[in-house]
Amino acid sequence: MTDRRHDRGASRDPRHGRHGRSATVDNPRRIAYEVLAAVSTQDAYANLVLPKLLRHRGVSGRDAAFATELSYGTLRRRGSLDAVIASASGRAVSALDQSVADVLRLGVYQLLYTRVAAHAAANTTVSLARKVCGHRPAGFVNAVMRKVSRYSLEDWLDKLSTGEELADLALRQSHPEWIVRRFAEALAGPSESGSASGEPSDSGAGPTGPAELRVEVDETGFLPETYPTAVRRDESRAAATDSPAGAVEPHGDTDGAEAEPDELVAALAADNVSPAVQLCARPGLIDATELARQTDGSLGRWSAYAVELDSGDPGDLAAIRDGRAHVQDEGSQLVALALAAAPLTGRDERWLDLCAGPGGKAALLGSLAARRDAKLTAVEVAEHRARLVAETTKDLDVDVVTADGRTYTTSDSFDRVLVDAPCSGLGALRRRPEARWRRAESDLDGLRELQTELLASALRLVRPGGVVAYVTCSPVIAETHEIVATATGASLVDARPLFPAELPHLGDGPTVQLWPHRHGTDAMFCAILRRD
Numbered sequence: 001m002t003d004r005r006h007d008r009g010a011s012r013d014p015r016h017g018r019h020g021r022s023a024t025v026d027n028p029r030r031i032a033y034e035v036l037a038a039v040s041t042q043d044a045y046a047n048l049v050l051p052k053l054l055r056h057r058g059v060s061g062r063d064a065a066f067a068t069e070l071s072y073g074t075l076r077r078r079g080s081l082d083a084v085i086a087s088a089s090g091r092a093v094s095a096l097d098q099s100v101a102d103v104l105r106l107g108v109y110q111l112l113y114t115r116v117a118a119h120a121a122a123n124t125t126v127s128l129a130r131k132v133c134g135h136r137p138a139g140f141v142n143a144v145m146r147k148v149s150r151y152s153l154e155d156w157l158d159k160l161s162t163g164e165e166l167a168d169l170a171l172r173q174s175h176p177e178w179i180v181r182r183f184a185e186a187l188a189g190p191s192e193s194g195s196a197s198g199e200p201s202d203s204g205a206g207p208t209g210p211a212e213l214r215v216e217v218d219e220t221g222f223l224p225e226t227y228p229t230a231v232r233r234d235e236s237r238a239a240a241t242d243s244p245a246g247a248v249e250p251h252g253d254t255d256g257a258e259a260e261p262d263e264l265v266a267a268l269a270a271d272n273v274s275p276a277v278q279l280c281a282r283p284g285l286i287d288a289t290e291l292a293r294q295t296d297g298s299l300g301r302w303s304a305y306a307v308e309l310d311s312g313d314p315g316d317l318a319a320i321r322d323g324r325a326h327v328q329d330e331g332s333q334l335v336a337l338a339l340a341a342a343p344l345t346g347r348d349e350r351w352l353d354l355c356a357g358p359g360g361k362a363a364l365l366g367s368l369a370a371r372r373d374a375k376l377t378a379v380e381v382a383e384h385r386a387r388l389v390a391e392t393t394k395d396l397d398v399d400v401v402t403a404d405g406r407t408y409t410t411s412d413s414f415d416r417v418l419v420d421a422p423c424s425g426l427g428a429l430r431r432r433p434e435a436r437w438r439r440a441e442s443d444l445d446g447l448r449e450l451q452t453e454l455l456a457s458a459l460r461l462v463r464p465g466g467v468v469a470y471v472t473c474s475p476v477i478a479e480t481h482e483i484v485a486t487a488t489g490a491s492l493v494d495a496r497p498l499f500p501a502e503l504p505h506l507g508d509g510p511t512v513q514l515w516p517h518r519h520g521t522d523a524m525f526c527a528i529l530r531r532d
């Protein structure tokens, strides 16, 4: 190990002068600590708590950005931080008081992951410890901070490495090891990994993977006129194979092959970068170019309706307030557009979103349906989420129904059905800094039955010849291919032609798996099934 104290002698942190030697705790650090404490003690969501605290304390601009970096960064890096703290203190972090653990995580994050000067990180952390933990624990915090500050991040990670590949990746990229394994399996593809859990599927559907279903390849290449084939892109900003900000360029197309270790690193690293806020310009109400002009944003890479914001609170935008646009990741837009673009013969008037809350996809589908004289019904089981759907779609002709999608029935069948299934959400970890530590691998078993039943219900509700999109914001094979493999009375349609032609790395089909490190979107999975 090398001594890193000297590296930190000259601070590049503009806050150094203001906060470095003082015994007070500045607003951003105090707010970051409160976010960590709310997450630890109240199971709060950081992305809900932080904006409230910033607003309440009147913190904006650079201080708000610093508070965000500290709170989100510390939550994401918790796994690596806890390993360092345990090693430096000789005590498991779970054995420490919650306040001591969170103060130390915040302090060690500054030491190892930011350009804050070491003495500024140490002084402010000890001051914070005095305030929230008391004088004695502050001495312990001081000692741990000093010990950690002797070495660089790389040195700590080298010291803590075990030589076991998945465990070391989990340590370096700060993910639970089971998630690293599930991502490795998903990148390798269903045929390589078989059952994602390594155990036989209990679905009763025989061997897992999509091979069970007949694959219907649409040879006409038909795409309805309303599909945005001419995907607009800001050429100066992104070439088709450019890496999204913060992501690592994938090494070739690895679909259907053994996952490259480098690609697994890139997939995990992408979860440690905050994504830009993306908007969806509602078709027929505003176009993306106009929305980009009004919001000072830029056009999305793939969806003709996507606009990316550089900064600012989307809630302040007139187009959001008056319902001409909503906040939505481009990946979510693409899967909804794929359902709308799936070829159909015969009637195309009744659309259904079976798991609609909070209503992002219902808003996009509802706007598209209106332009085709179709009508969307949005079903959601949770009452408060059904209210959110009603609010999100209030200016659209959408029927919102509070019901269990597994048992929902109507007198007539539907032509297009979306099952955006409740899932682990592991494809959107970059948006939810604490989520990776909340989820347990056993959650997947609980979700499997619900996902299977919702897909079966969708196939009951769709008319023969109609289409169902089974979608998750998770790449985990147990929630994607294994669920699709349980479908009966339906054929898989090749979903790839329903996505923009420029989208790289779509693999061999028939399903589509998006990834943050490949496409800059959430890791959305999409299977399109046609009822026989």
Ligand SMILES: C[S@@+](CC[C@H](N)C(=O)[O-])C[C@H]1O[C@@H](n2cnc3c(N)ncnc32)[C@H](O)[C@@H]1O
Pocket: 332, 354, 355, 356, 357, 358, 359, 360, 361, 362, 379, 380, 381, 382, 385, 403, 404, 405, 406, 420, 421, 422, 423, 450
């Ligand atoms: C992944 S979210 C859907 C996101 C939504 N499509 C959007 O774009 O905003 C899954 C939703 O399914 C709902 N859900 C869970 N179980 C359900 C059930 N049995 N029937 C209907 N909805 C259900 C959850 O409450 C949650 O709102």
